[in-house]
Amino acid sequence: MKRRPAARIALALVLSAFVVDVGAQTSMSLNATLAQKMVSACVERATQKKQSHAIAVVDNSGALLAFLRMDGNPPGVGDFAVQKAVAVASWRFSTQQMSKAAEATPGFAMAPKVVTVAGGVPVYARGGVFVGAVGVSGESPQDDTDCAIAGITAAGFRTSAGP
Numbered sequence: 001m002k003r004r005p006a007a008r009i010a011l012a013l014v015l016s017a018f019v020v021d022v023g024a025q026t027s028m029s030l031n032a033t034l035a036q037k038m039v040s041a042c043v044e045r046a047t048q049k050k051q052s053h054a055i056a057v058v059d060n061s062g063a064l065l066a067f068l069r070m071d072g073n074p075p076g077v078g079d080f081a082v083q084k085a086v087a088v089a090s091w092r093f094s095t096q097q098m099s100k101a102a103e104a105t106p107g108f109a110m111a112p113k114v115v116t117v118a119g120g121v122p123v124y125a126r127g128g129v130f131v132g133a134v135g136v137s138g139e140s141p142q143d144d145t146d147c148a149i150a151g152i153t154a155a156g157f158r159t160s161a162g163p
Contacts, residue, residue, distance in 0.1 A: 028125040028126070028127065028129045028131060029059075029125075029131060030057070030059050030060070030065065030123060030125075030131040030132040030157070031065070032065050032066060034155045034156075034157075035057035035065035035066035035132075035155075036066050037151075037154060037155045038055070038057050038066065038123075038134055038151030038152060038154065038155045039055045039057060039066045039067075039068050039151060040151075040154075041150050041151040041153075041154030041155070042055045042134075042136060042147045042148065042150055042151040043055070043068065043070065044150075045146070045147055045150040045151075046070060046139075046147055049143070051138070051139045051143060051147075052070040052071060052072040052073055052138055052139070053070055053073070053077075053081070053136050053137065053138040053139060053143075053144065053147050054067075054068065054069040054070065054073050054077045054078040054080070054081035054136070054137050054138050055067065055068050055070075055081060055134065055135075055136050055147070055148075055151065056078075056081040056082040056084070056085040056134070056135040056136075057085065057123075057132060057133070057134050057135075057151075058082075058085040058086060058088075058089050058132050058133050058134075058135075059089070059131065059132045060089060060130055060131050060132050061089065062085070062086040062089035062090060062133075064082065064085075065132070067081075067082065069081075070138070073137075073138045077137045077138045078137075080117075080135075080137040081119070081135040081136055081137040081138070082135060083113075083115055083135065084115050084117070084119050084120030084133075084135030084136070084137060084144075085120055085132075085133045085134055085135030086113060086133075086135070087113045087114060087115040087120055087133075087135075088120040088121065088122050088133035088134075088135065089132060089133045090112075090113040091113065091114070092122060092130055093122060094118070094120055094121050094122060094145075094159075095115045095116065095117060095118055095119060095120030095121075095135075096118035096119075096120075096141070096145060098114050098115060098116050098120075099116040099117065099118065102114065102116045117141055118141035118142065118144060118145045119135060119136045119137055119141055119144030119145055119147075119148060120133060120134070120135045120136075120148070121133065121134050121135075121136075121145060121148040121149060121152060121159050122159060122160070123152050123157045123158075123159070124157060124158045124159065124160060124161050125157060125158075126158075128161035128162070129161075130161070131157065134148040134151055134152055135148070136148045136151075
């Protein structure tokens with residue numbers, strides 16, 4: 001049985017829509033290559049400021065994608081960076097916001113996977129899709145946060161769901 005030209009065109013449109021949809025889904029994910037780009041940008045910023053951090057990047061489930069403990073930091077600093085990233089992946093907001101929430105909500109600081117020291121920052125793709133988190137430790141909480149933000153923006157992501 002022969003297909004009519006209109007049927008072929010309709011089939012081509014359906015298939016092209018599927019391909020576009022798959023491509024859009026891929027662009028909204030955080031992978032190891034992009035996570036490494038975040039780490040590299042953070043290291044570049046830290047080196048310029050003569051600082052040393054530990055940097056952890058996790059996906060939206062809290063699974064570790066990339067990690068680096070720069071020279072001069074003890075292992076605990078690395079563990080803390082990972083804890084910050086995992087906390088953000090679990091709660092979907094920054095550790096700086098967790099600190100404020102702990103002050104306002106009795107008992108919140110004792111909840112599982114809560115970290116109340118700044119340096120854990122969420123990662124959002126276009127469209128406000130949460131894709132992961134970056135946790136940084138080793139310097140002041142503000143420097144840790146700024147380092148995480150530098151990495152996130154260098155990889156083309158955002159730190160909030162908004163526009």
